Amino acid sequence: MSYPIVRHRRLRRTAGLRSLVRETALSVDDLIYPIFVTHGEKVKEEIPSMPGVYHLSMDLLEAEIREVVGLGIKSILLFGVPSHKDAEGSSAYDPNGIVQEATRKVKSWAPELVVVADTCLCQFTDHGHCGVVHQDKATGVAVVDNDKSLELLVRTAISQAEAGADVIAPSNMMDGFVHAIRSGLDEAGYSDIAIMSYSVKYASAFYGPFRDAAHSAPQFGDRKTYQMDPANAREALREAESDVTEGADMLMVKPALAYLDIVKTLKEQFDLPVVAYNVSAEYSMVKAAAANGWIDERSIVTETLLSMKRAGADIIITYHAKDLAKWLKGE
Numbered sequence: 001m002s003y004p005i006v007r008h009r010r011l012r013r014t015a016g017l018r019s020l021v022r023e024t025a026l027s028v029d030d031l032i033y034p035i036f037v038t039h040g041e042k043v044k045e046e047i048p049s050m051p052g053v054y055h056l057s058m059d060l061l062e063a064e065i066r067e068v069v070g071l072g073i074k075s076i077l078l079f080g081v082p083s084h085k086d087a088e089g090s091s092a093y094d095p096n097g098i099v100q101e102a103t104r105k106v107k108s109w110a111p112e113l114v115v116v117a118d119t120c121l122c123q124f125t126d127h128g129h130c131g132v133v134h135q136d137k138a139t140g141v142a143v144v145d146n147d148k149s150l151e152l153l154v155r156t157a158i159s160q161a162e163a164g165a166d167v168i169a170p171s172n173m174m175d176g177f178v179h180a181i182r183s184g185l186d187e188a189g190y191s192d193i194a195i196m197s198y199s200v201k202y203a204s205a206f207y208g209p210f211r212d213a214a215h216s217a218p219q220f221g222d223r224k225t226y227q228m229d230p231a232n233a234r235e236a237l238r239e240a241e242s243d244v245t246e247g248a249d250m251l252m253v254k255p256a257l258a259y260l261d262i263v264k265t266l267k268e269q270f271d272l273p274v275v276a277y278n279v280s281a282e283y284s285m286v287k288a289a290a291a292n293g294w295i296d297e298r299s300i301v302t303e304t305l306l307s308m309k310r311a312g313a314d315i316i317i318t319y320h321a322k323d324l325a326k327w328l329k330g331e
């Protein structure tokens with residue numbers, strides 16, 4: 001009888017040995033927790049398709065922030081659910097808009113907490129697109145006007161920086177958005193404020209529950225003329241490349257789970273921190289299966305987020321952040 005020369009199981013024999021050779025780990029330091037703020041008082045409305053995620057009014061935000069900080073989470077991503085929408089998304093760049101107001105409040109309660117502001121128009125436009133829409137002269141078709149949208153996005157970013165946001169995260173996928181926002185921030189005196197670019201954002205069905213949450217589904221058409229085709233990987237390199245050239249400080253891939261190949265490629269090709277956005281439907285699917293008793297939520301979430309780290313993500317944006325922080329503390 002001949003025995004195996006190489007025995008992989010030797011290093012798996014005990015928990016101590018396994019932890020010694022473990023290659024990746026999850027840390028609360030790497031998490032960003034998304035929060036949805038809305039107008040009104042005493043509003044804590046659970047998003048039906050995202051159990052455990054709420055629309056919160058400003059008066060209830062402080063308790064949430066205290067909890068997040070208490071769990072050791074160092075960063076949040078703020079989304080606004082405004083009461084007013086119009087064609088130009090004007091409440092996105094209103095100095096007293098919902099995100100701006102929430103940012104000021106959060107910074108007053110928790111100055112150390114990193115506030116990332118999502119910079120987009122889709123929650124604020126009545127048509128639900130991420131930019132301004134005009135009728136194409138030749139075809140009569142409604143299209144999102146790239147350069148006109150940039151002007152409004154720059155205004156949005158500056159107003160968010162003014163309110164105290166530490167990081168501007170443009171998610172609109174207009175061409176040249178990083179350059180435009182970088183120049184705008186610099187001219188306004190915010191050259192130290194970082195840009196986390198949604199560099200590689202796919203036109204994905206995985207945003208469905210978010211659009212319920214943020215009331216931001218496009219009222220006509222879809223986002224395929226500005227977000228990327230899920231079939232493309234080489235194009236992701238071009239998107240990331242242009243953001244690097246334009247001055248992005250971090251590169252995001254979104255969604256995460258179905259695009260781990262892209263996370264890995266960006267990690268290999270660029271030196272900037274790579275961010276993976278574990279988006280709404282990735283969360284909802286786990287929650288639904290767990291509620292049915294079909295999967296073990298904690299194990300599934302841990303394994304999923306670990307896969308993002310293993311693929312190369314330095315930072316993970318996830319609705320599971322509070323749960324993970326508790327589990328990492330041993331609760």
Ligand code: PBG
Pocket residue numbers: 118120122130171172206207208209210211216278279280281
């Ligand atoms: C805004 C934006 C979206 C998400 C984050 N920022 C929606 C979209 O592009 O339709 C999705 C986040 C999620 O699904 O969790 N543009």
